[in-house]
Amino acid sequence: MSETPVELELQLSIQPSPQPELERGLQPPLPTQDPSETHQQTQLQPEIQPSESNPEQQQQAKPLWIKHRKLLLLFWGFSLCAAFLGLIYYMHQNRQNRSNNQTVTVTPCLSPACQWASARLSMSADQFREPCEYFLFTCGSDRLSPDRGGGQRGQGIPGHPQNQNGKFVWPERRGQSKEREDRGLREGKILDRKTVLLQYLRKILESNDSASSSAVQKAKGFYHSCLDTRSIDNAGEEPFLTLIQKLGGWAVSGRWNQTDFNSTLSLLMRDYATFPFFNLYVGKDPKEIARGTTKRYIQIDQPDLLIPIEWNNKTQKSQAKAQTLRPFLATCQRYLALLGAPDSSSMIHVGMFMSLSSELAVTAAPLQYRLSKGQLYQRMTIKELQIQAPAIDWLGCLQAAFHPLRLIEDDHVLLHNLPYMVQMSPIIGKWLNKHELSTSGPLQTYMVLNLLHTLMPALDSRFSETAKNLSVALGNTEGVAPRWKHCVLETERGFDSVLTHLLSERTAHREAKEIVQNIFSSFKSKLHELKWTDQKSLQSVMKKVQSLIPRLWTTSEISSEAELDLLFSEVSVSTHSFFSNYVQLLSLWQKKRRKLLTEQIEAFDILSVTPLLLGNELLFPMGMFVPPLFHPNYPRAMNYGAMGFLIAKDILHLLLPDIYSQSETVHAVGGCVWAHYLTMTEKASRGGAFSLSAAQQQEVWVQYSALQIALQAYHQSLKNHPGDTSISGFSLTRLFLLSFSQVNCDFDPYHEFMPLEPSFLITVICAKSHLCPTNLQCPNKTQQHSLQTC
Template sequence: MDENPAVRQEMVTMPEEQPQPHPVVCNKYRGLLLVVFAFSLFAAAFGLGVYCHLQKNADPWMPRWKSGGSYTSEERHSVKGVSNEDNRELDKKKEARTGGIMRMRRETDFQGKSDGQQVKFPDRKTALLKTIKEILEAPEEGVSVNAAEQKAKKYFSTCMDAESTEKVGSKPFLTLIQQLGGWAVSNGLNRTDFNTTLALLMSQYSTFPFFSVYAGSDSGEKQTASSQHYIQIDEPYFQFPIDWNSKTQKSKASTRYLRPFYMSCGQYLALLGVPSNQTTQHCGLYISLSTTLALATAPLHYRLSQKLLYHRITIQELQTLAPAIDWLACLQATFQPLPISQSDLVLVHNLPYIIHMSQTISIWQVQHEMMGTRPLHTYMIFSLLHTLIPALDSRFFQTMRNFSIATGDTQEEIPRWLRCVQQTERGFDTLLSHAIRERHAQKEAEELIRDVYLSLKKKLTDLSWRDNRSSAFILNKIKSLNPRLSTKTNNLSHAELNHLYAEVVLSEEDFFSNYLQMLVLEQKSRSRLLSHGTLTEGLSITPSISGNDIIIPVGMFVSPFFHSSYPRALNYGTLGSLMAKDLLHLLLPNIQTQANNPESESKCIWSHYLSVTKDPGWVVTFSLSPSKQQEVWVQYTALQVALDAYKMSFTRHPGDSSLSGLSYIHLFLSSFTKVTCDADSYHEFMPFEPSFLVTVLCSNSGFCPKPLTCVNKSQSYPRETCQSRTLH
């Protein structure tokens, strides 16, 4: 900490918010009391009915900001130019907001559990998946539901029908094997060409046994809105853990997991009706080939250090270096109907592995193919099996799960609805992002984005930068960026969406065939990305930069974080503050080294925290690390930015609704406190409960008259978490 005498640190205050006189002295414990009330008020908004005495304070904002009520009938008639029809429209909006609030209460269940504990906000990814589930389960409203959405709902419905999947057992996969020419394990293999089978698996079944293929940009190129996308070739995903020896810089399969891996192989074959006397030979060859291929893999940090990523090479050059694979035929099949030629560039992320893989395939073709065991073909069929396990009966999934547990996977099994939502998302991502935008992220979402970014720019302009040249670059970049909601693919009309999924024909009962259709949709998505360089970001929850655009995905605008019918104070307090944090982390990842404010303000906040939580005279030797100093500043700045953004919104919409008669400021701050404690992914980097930032804001803005004072102490703090304090 700063060893200078006590320094009075003037925090950045909002216009019109000078401290107001008050008869009660704001002592050091009142700030903490305010936080407790903030939590209580938010809980009251969702069923506990608590109110607090802080409304006695002279609110520095306009009366309606404090009142927390909607227009009365007299106020509506007194507003110049408001007709009876306008009044009816206001009533409709109020009714819609009330309905939205009731939905919010049901969705988040903030009334509390039976054991008295408060129910938390879900994490943002879970909230998005639950929203998708609601869309997929919503009843069809007449004939107006577009055909594409009907197909997505049908896919989800057949996925959820576990009983039908259990009835058919392994028959669908065995039928598919026969369509692919059989396999040597059952002595029914036709002499299918290795590369023909490989190309078919890559194009029709999203299965990449020996290497992975996808489309993406080159990280070494300057990213623009129209950045070129390339075919990318990488190591495949292996079903078993791989150990890396940092001394020899070699990989090998983890020997302690080979036995359970062998056992799972035998269990799969038994489920497919393969005689037990065939298991030893074919599982042995499968494991031998797998472990041989794994020898040339390397972890990401090694590939980065050796510059093995984004190696540019033409398809023709790759064919010369790794001749066992018919690269042109396989890539043409994967990205059909796009024209792919020998001269096209591809990006390889571990060329030594690709060369080793090709050599291994050539050797195994010579050594084993003449024996009739066809291990390369068996290896491809096993890869296909792992791709299709989600569409097979539960015995296959349980076998895979048992092996994962044997390798140390302690994560709980995810529920079926979640797996089905994720599978539906894989094939219908464009449709679902469109549906989320249509239902949730309308005009109010675009207003929130605009207000938050405008407030953020104002805040950053006032920073004290350490270097004029770098600050000019940063500020010019921030001013040139344009935040926008998701991508152009989300603006498709219903007719265009129907055309996009026109070739998809789904069964009412056969989920296996529907799953195969979803894999074809994945192939089309890869082709679109390669040809147009556009990807649907609607099902993301993280902002990103593309050229001069900041992409704000519609996946962020889901309840309970946001809904157009919620009070704006709640939307700005929850999603507005989360968005501000996301943008600060995205745009200024190293703000601690670029500006003076993060260090000085975070030290001041930390000192204030210790001054109101520790006994007088308590002295230790601890200060915040630079990373925690930065996070404290980011969190506090995000609160200020979101609050300023809401003030902008409030000037345009002074008739904002509220909850349980709460004032707007209380609802906003309570929303911020609740969501920051429950659902903020950056919370783990904070040295104290983020809710304390409300105390800091109030101590400095007129809500609590005593100004924030930095104290001269060398202090430390035993970490607390939001869960350590009961919310009443």
């Protein structure tokens, strides 16, 4: 139920103080005089007043009154002045509180965004009506059950990869009402931030705006051609077979011009972003970054091999997985059959492809092994690389990939597995020089099948189904992403600058900057409340924090639609030919890579949803500030409850990755919150409690502190800019907590360390404070009187 204006005023009159949250709690205003005492005084008053019915007593009292009348008049005057001043002070404070918080009446938010948010909130459970149920089971995870050994976060969450059934029922709660089951399923659909951003980009791409620029229309046309699976299926394999003929054909089809190996490889790299024998990247040298150098280099790495491989710790070599060779063989045969290869010859070509793949696999090594051997970022010139691995025309291939840039033999490149390059060269030479294979073209077939893998997203469903079957055979049980998500991701690969422009246009820059600044300010004040192991630790952290400049991460690379139109002027998007559109996307992708090498600009990742450190700047991507997590027309309580919490959590993870050993507060708060959980669930009394690890205690502290930081920042925003609207008549604090509960299942790299559902933190916040509209206590929990404020 919604709160009265008095309750609202009490809640928001609480202002942050420099005292630690652990010690001060959230105290209510001082109580006024007890009404029972006033009533008692009223009853006693007739007994102490002189009686008018006794004249003798009046005559005896009159001389005493006349004798002390000056003193009485003076006392009466002082009393009147004190009462008058007190009344003025009370009226001033009351007016100030009302003007600061504007909580006497909650102004409803009636914007379309708020109406949509109201409908969304109505689909969620009201945690203040069923606190015992909501805060313990909101994400549907059973990982805390002692009978299950703690489990693992994510199991039991509808839609989670570890729970493919999409539905979970608590063992001890079977047979409950259909209403609660439906509620659990609704809440299980809480989305992670990356999916929220992709859905927002989808809405932009599907919007019908005839006034859009040419570049925007091409991006939307590309997206819609990707969605047109009927046209893709009708085209079948013909677009790919036509492309093979442009590359000189291949022996599998019986038509091959016996093209030069390095010439074909150069074409694949330049026009189709395909790298069969090695990978290409563009990036900086970590050794130079420390010196402030911004130069970028071509970086050459081992390829992403199509054949499944595994690392043998005994031999320290990679090898093909024996148990996957049969399904991989069947998959290759199926691909050739779909491309029209005759059965009589396909097995020979598949056998040679697998043999060559296996030989290359032996020379590959996992990243961790290469890192331990110092094989990353090895610098050498193109000329030196040519001597080490002569089978590849390195200068010719790199010039083709970065055309029209001028590269010379003395240019430096960075290698991430030189031993692979050295061993790859004789393998290629051997297969090139086998005279008995001269007409079979095994290297050409190898390159064509790698090109097929690159273009797989643009081919009909028969190819994607074949790839899916292999993935299942390899033990991958993850579901296939919906088509719209696949198409948004593919559109971003080629038209990222267009989507960045569209996203920037729709981002509320002023509101986003304001919440970032307020959360960061509240975060810094939180650091001073911690009990540090030593002063040196505090100084080190504060020095790092004080040097940072938080800002919204935008890009000035493309500043106008006219520039975008010029950039994409050579792109021709076909409405019903996604394959031709996709081939152009690959060319755009390679141009973007070339641009990174020549221009000293930072690559902008439009799909980023968490802040990052770049020098002394703390950058917050625009993709964080999208509905339903953030909207400029939402009440600020909603924005701070959801996005404010996420920002605070991200900052704590980014700037304090390992604070457990530096602060006593982390251990104390983590233990306190855990005690709340054990009491509420009665696990301690049943002997089902298990202790938290250091990582778990730190994550509990991070998320609890993030909620406190967001709430403190919201109160400060109300103090600086009084007034806020609300939704559905909820008080501002209640709306804040409701908004927080909508994102409590957000998945981040640390979610596996969170031993309880984050929404449970609301009960800890409300345990001994007067912020919450309802006392979140369960009638059947007898130990709640002992709960302490964390």
